[in-house]
Each structure stands twice: as structure tokens, then as C-alpha cells.
Amino acid sequence: MAPKGSRKFSSSLPTQTLVLDNGAYTLKVGVVPAGSADLTYNDCSVAPNCIARSNRDKRTYVSSELSNCNDFGELAFRRPVEKGFIVNWEAQKAIWEHEFFDAKAGEGLRCDPRESNLLLTEKPNCPSLLQKNCDEIIFEQFEFARYYRCVGPTLNAYHQLNPNSLSALPQECLLIIDTSYSDTTILPLYSGQLIQSALRRLTVGGKLLTNYLKELSSLRHYNMMEETHLLNEIKEAVSFVAPSTQQFSQDLERTWKGRVGDRRNVDPTIVLDYVLPDYEHFSHGYARPHDPTKSRMRRGLQPPQGPREDLLPLGNERFAVPELLFHPTDIGIQEPGLPETIMQSVAVLPEALKVGMLANVVIVGGNSLIPGFMERLESELRALVPAEYDLNISRAEDPIKHTWLGAAKFASQTELLKEALVEKAEYDERGSGWLARKFAGGDMK
């Protein structure tokens, strides 16, 4: 804790780095020893970034304790990260302490901040006052030995680093689409540096999709406004992206019940019944093909024997909800769809970079796991990109942990890391204003 007095870098870096991708929904974390090679997704552990409180069993669950929870009914969440930025440090501190500073913390994650480096990721366009808060807490409260904060997805440029080569260069042109819980961002990267003026953001993220499904189900069937966890599970289980706008219209016709006097049979390949968990016998629901007789029974009689079951029929909700990523105007958000947003982003770039970016598009973030997302994005983007341009889109192998892995590879490179990290003593001497300028890339050596 005591300042070392010297503002020169002492040559002995702590040997381990806590790599923390602090998302709004989950935190992705792992301890990376210096110079470690062969990092994989398995070195990363994922924990919910929330404190949950149930009014039924009167218990509070902090982060990974949620895996012990059996009754997700009316579970209320407190999330320290809002719109991707750490806002509530009281809750964030409790979660971090629980996850990796406590004596009870998980084996691989426990670390002493005073003997560790911290590599912390943030969302782009973070308000500078929140960045200042973050820096102050990291050094003054947690007292990390060294620390570096940067925009998380930029570290995806370091995936192809060769651990043996000395001249470790990041990928030259890379267009990262981060479709996450809070929102969706388009990040053009040049040699690992974010081209700030070309960054574009969409309001639509996983949170908005879950809340929209919650609203629709509550309006059409049961009141589920308190069942965020359940609706998120349902969204992950059943939603899909229609392959095209035309197919969307067709699917909408096929799930329509028709008019009075002109009944239609809904398409059983799309409409599902989701058997809701009762949190007594089983705590996870499941989907099964729609059975019209069962849903009629729901209104009046329950089957005389057998367990009572509650069904949530899901028709056009399955594809109308993720459709918001491609048509945000459907609920009145005044933003273009994801493909147009990508084109707006690259329109800012000079021609050569534009070609390079579109040839290297990588999708990260949980929404990309929705079936059909990649196909739809690729076909719509291909239609917008000039024919003579190459377009290569790929989804990261594990879109949730991919950014963490890029950060871990960056952290395993001692040379790169040494350049980026800031020592606590230096912070104590120069203060948070200087630190903010340094992390923003200002030449304030």
C-alpha cells in the first residue's frame, strides 16, 4: 500500500494478471499467469453479475450463488452495471469480493489485489466521470498493484498472437460486432486501436429482447412482469431470427389464428407450448409442440389426474422478438437495423480500410447465439455491401468468452502488458486525471 516513492517502473511485474470482462449480465474472469501459452475458453469462468433477492424464500444470492437457487419465481435482480457501465460500486464491490477476494472464493479465481495486475474491460463511450470513479476504486479501495482499463472488444485483435514471436502485432483490420446484454455496438479496429469516430451503437440488446418478450407474454397470457429470469430462459430456448423480411411476413401469416368465422390452423412447426416450471417439482421449463386441446383445457378444466401444468403458448413471439435487432422501428426505436448500422459505421472510413473491415467481420456477444442470426445478418449485409467487396462474417467460436480470451492473450504478452499497465505508485503521485488521459491514449508520458 505504501507508495514506492519512485515513479520509474520497477522491473518486477506481478506474475499474475486478473483478466476481467465485466459485463452487465455476466462477468467473465480468469487469472492469467505471465507468459502463459495455450490459453483456451476453459480458463475463463462466467458468473452472473448481479445480486438477486427472492421474496419467497427470503434469501439473497450474490453472483455465482445463484446456481444454488431452485426457486426463480419473482426473483428480483440488482445489477451494478447499467447500459454496460459500472454505476453502482457498492454492489459491484460486493460481487467482486464474493467472487475473487474472499477466502471462500472459487479455487482458480482467488487473488490478492496487491500482488496482481488487473486488466479490466469497459464498454465504449463510457462517461468520463464513471471512468474516473472506476480508476479511483481500483487503486484506492482494492489497491491493485497495476491496472489497465480499455474498451473490451478491441482486445479481440490479439487472438492470433503467436506466443513465441517477439514482435507481437495485433490484427490489422477487424470489424467487431458486439451484440451484448446492454446494447449492440459496431467497433472498427485498426491494429487493435478503436476508430472512435466510426463506432456505432444500437439500443437493442439481450436485455431489451427479454423485457419485450416479458411484456408480450404478460399482455397476451399471464402476468409475468416479475419473472425476468424465466422469460430470459424462454427467450434463449425458443426464439429464432426469421431468415429474411419476406419469410418474416410468411411466418407471421402462419402463426395467425385468423378471424371470427375464418379460423386458421396455426403452423405447428412454429407454435410451441412452453411448460412453465412450478418451482416445486421442477425449476426449469421446456418447450414442446403446440397442442390446441391442452390450451383449451387451460381456460376451464385441468386434467383430473396428473400434475397441474401451466402452458405458455408461443407463436409469433418466437421470431418477432429477435426481429428487433433487424427492425428496431417495429416498436418505435428510431434506429436502423443492424446491417444498416454496420454500413453507417464503415461509411466513415477511407476506402482501403472499408475493404479490410468488411473482409474481417467477427461477431461476439450472446445475441449471436439466437438461431438464424448469422444467416440473416450475412444475407442482409451482403445485399448492402458493394458487389466487388469481399465480405467475411464469422461468429466467434464462443461469442460470450471470446473477448475475455482476447484480453487474456493480451495479458499473457509481458511486453504488451508492461507498456499498458499503470503502477499504483504512479497513480498516487499523479492522480486520476492523469490516469484518465493516459488510458484515453493521450501522450502524457
Added chain:
Amino acid sequence: MPHVEVLPNSATAAAPGWTYVVDTGYDPSRVAINPKDRKRAAARTAGRCGDNELTARQQAAIARRIGELDRDNDPKQQIGIPGKSAPAKTANARRILQSARQIKHWLDEEEALVQQGPAPRIAAAAPRTAASTRKLSTVPPTPLEATPGPMSVVLTPRPSTAREEGDLLLLTENSMAPPPSKAELHVLLSALPLSYAESFATLPADHPPQRQFCDNCGYWGKIKCLKCGARICGLECKEAHESTRCLKWA
């Protein structure tokens, strides 16, 4: 949904005499001076203002709904931290830990700082220019605001000569032939970050009209509710709509 626009019929032959015409227009002279059904009369005149235009009240309701859908924490819920946590070590840390501000407060403050001037923001190289004219809220942009991106960094594109196929492949493989000049790159990479509100994509002025869905079942919203303007698909949903959601904006 395809956008169907009815073009005005120009076949008006100037002929002497008289002719039968279909009376479709709104004729104020035929409306009773004191109509009995005031609501209907109001709806009839209000309906003239165009299909895709929304009243200020409807816009506010939509903005509120989107805010609701995009909210992280319910301000009504208070969830305490269980157990004892380490106390704050410095005054700064205590202040930050005890802060009860939400993200909207921070974003508003950031916006205010940007409005005041570039002083608190970190000065790098390129000055902010057109970037600050980008939209600051979710209201539909005017055509002026809809110009995408800061113009200062849009570099003059090279005259596009007809490139050969092989050359182009080479280009994409190396990502860099012909590369932008050092100065160009420097301007791009040293540009200041946009503020949060400026980072959103903007809807182009010529975007297709918004698709309308039934308020109740999610099918196409072909009919407009006369009372509140919400869309519904048919009689059945109209009944459901009137018994639940209607008059929400009234």
C-alpha cells in the same frame, strides 16, 4: 410490408356540362355545426393528419415504453448487500461507494459537460466538428441531422478506377493495398470518442415506413383504433384491446 402510395389521378378532362363524381372527400359544409358524436367528429378530423404521424402524446408514450424495456434496475426494488463487506478505505472511495446515482444521471451530466465545451474531455489531436451536431436523443432525426458520422474524418475517396478481379483479391487479402496515408490514419485513430448519446446509429431520412403490428396478437396491425390510435388486426382483437389497453394514451 411494401409501401403502397396512391398517386393522384390526373385524368381530369375539362369537359363542358356536368358529370357524376364519387363523393369521398371531407366536406365541412355537410358536417353538423353541433355534432352529436363529438368523439367521432374529433377522430374524423384528427385522422386527416397522416397515417404515420404521431401526436406528441403518443411519441412520449413510445419513448417511455422503450425506456422501460431498456431499464437495468427497477428503482422500486431495494436489494441490500448481504453480510459484512470491507469498509471504504479513502474518502474518495466512500463517496463513490455510497453514491446512489443511476446511469441516467451520469449520462445527463456527461451531456452537460459536452455542451459546455471540450474542456473536461481529453484533448488528443483532432478537434470535434460535425460530430457534435449528431442527434442527441431518440426523436426522429431531421434530414440535416441524419447525415451519418462526423464529416471531418470522411476522407476524399480515391477516384474508383475499374480494378481487376485479381488486384482486388490481393487488396482484400493484404487489407492494405493501397493503404491510407499516415496522416489519414493518424486523424482517424486520434479522433476523440463520441459521447454516449452521439454513438447511436441514425435512421436515414428515406427509411421505409414503420411496420405496424396488432397491439393484441402481434399480427399486422391493419386497423387503427379510433380512440387511441393503436393498431389492431381485427374485430376480435379490437374487443380485447378495448377492454385492456385502450385509452392508455387518453
